Amino acid sequence: MENLIVFAILMALGYGVGSYREKKHYEDIRRREKQTLHVPMMNFGAKQPLPQAQDSALFVGSVVITSDYFKNFSASLRNLVGGRVTVYETLIDRGRREATLRMKEQAIAWGATEILNVRLENSSISGQNRGKGQVAIEIIAYGTAVR
Amino acid sequence: MTSTRNSRAPLANRQSQLILTTLESVPGKEIVQHYGLVQGSTIRAKHVGRDIAASFKNLVGGELKGYTELLQEARQEATDRMILQAQQTGGANAIVNIRFATCSVAQGAAELFAYGTAVKVQ
Numbered sequence: 001m002e003n004l005i006v007f008a009i010l011m012a013l014g015y016g017v018g019s020y021r022e023k024k025h026y027e028d029i030r031r032r033e034k035q036t037l038h039v040p041m042m043n044f045g046a047k048q049p050l051p052q053a054q055d056s057a058l059f060v061g062s063v064v065i066t067s068d069y070f071k072n073f074s075a076s077l078r079n080l081v082g083g084r085v086t087v088y089e090t091l092i093d094r095g096r097r098e099a100t101l102r103m104k105e106q107a108i109a110w111g112a113t114e115i116l117n118v119r120l121e122n123s124s125i126s127g128q129n130r131g132k133g134q135v136a137i138e139i140i141a142y143g144t145a146v147r
Numbered sequence: 148m149t150s151t152r153n154s155r156a157p158l159a160n161r162q163s164q165l166i167l168t169t170l171e172s173v174p175g176k177e178i179v180q181h182y183g184l185v186q187g188s189t190i191r192a193k194h195v196g197r198d199i200a201a202s203f204k205n206l207v208g209g210e211l212k213g214y215t216e217l218l219q220e221a222r223q224e225a226t227d228r229m230i231l232q233a234q235q236t237g238g239a240n241a242i243v244n245i246r247f248a249t250c251s252v253a254q255g256a257a258e259l260f261a262y263g264t265a266v267k268v269q
Contacts, residue, residue: 010206017207025209045170045244053174058167058245060222064215068208091208098210117169123249125214125257136211138218138249138257144168 014069022090029097036104041143045117053146057110061103062140064125065095072135092137096120099141112145119143165230166241166268173241173268182236182265187228191221192256218259222247225261232265239265 067075071087078085100120107115122139166173193214225247233239245263252258 014206014208018209021207021209050170050172050174056166056168056170056174058169060219060247062215062219062222064211064218066208066211069206071208119169119246121247121249123251123257125218125249125251136214138214140222140247140249142169142245142247144170146174 010069018068018070025094032101041115041118043118056144056146059103059107059145060142061099063095063099064138066136095139099139103141107145111147113147115143115145117144168243169245171244176268178266179269180267182239185229185232185265186262187225188260189221189224190256190258221259225259229261236265238267241266241268
């Protein structure tokens with residue numbers, strides 16, 4: 001019985017706080033994406049002629065993101081029947097957009113007009129907690145800014 | 148989420164005058180000599196305090212700021228080691244086609260890896 005109460009509290013906490021923060025984060029991301037829209041990003045580099053530029057520099061943006069209790073539980077339920085795990089999809093989507101934005105904002109502060117050869121990568125670093133269904137994922141975005 | 152305490156200066160400006168780029172060449176310059184592959188890596192473990200904080204964070208989700216910072220420091224170190232290797236070649240003044248990789252090698256430890264091609268540009 002006690003276990004059930006603890007479980008219910010953790011679920012409510014995870015769902016309540018988790019989805020509130022997700023909503024806030026998405027609002028923040030959309031606002032910042034609109035602000036940084038004037039600097040185009042590309043992921044080519046080899047087969048295209050380079051744009052005329054004076055200066056170039058490497059920029060890296062990274063974020064480590066983790067799931068909440070509710071997401072863990074609903075993902076483990078989803079494991080039984082298979083299919084899309086939407087709770088994790090939004091999580092990784094947020095992380096990737098955040099990492100890209102961090103790179104872009106640094107580049108804009110430096111005076112970039114374009115960001116070339118952008119690469120995105122993610123890796124799981126959950127370590128000890130992996131068995132408990134918790135995910136911790138590092139997402140990095142890096143590219144060359146030119147001005 | 149606010150950005151963590153990463154410096155606003157581009158990586159290249161913090162280290163000598165080496166140009167770092169993910170492109171195959173440096174815009175506005177010409178590659179005159181290749182010095183081959185240079186690489187730098189580091190394996191970092193997180194400490195207990197951060198791990199405890201992270202396990203609380205696991206209830207509500209979101210960003211793990213402590214880990215983000217830890218990995219940024221580690222990536223900087225990997226980049227520094229790569230730069231050192233490029234400087235040891237004697238004539239390189241740029242590293243082109245840089246790639247980063249991360250992978251967790253053991254419980255609570257992650258390897259950060261950076262590699263690129265050292266070149267001389269004019």
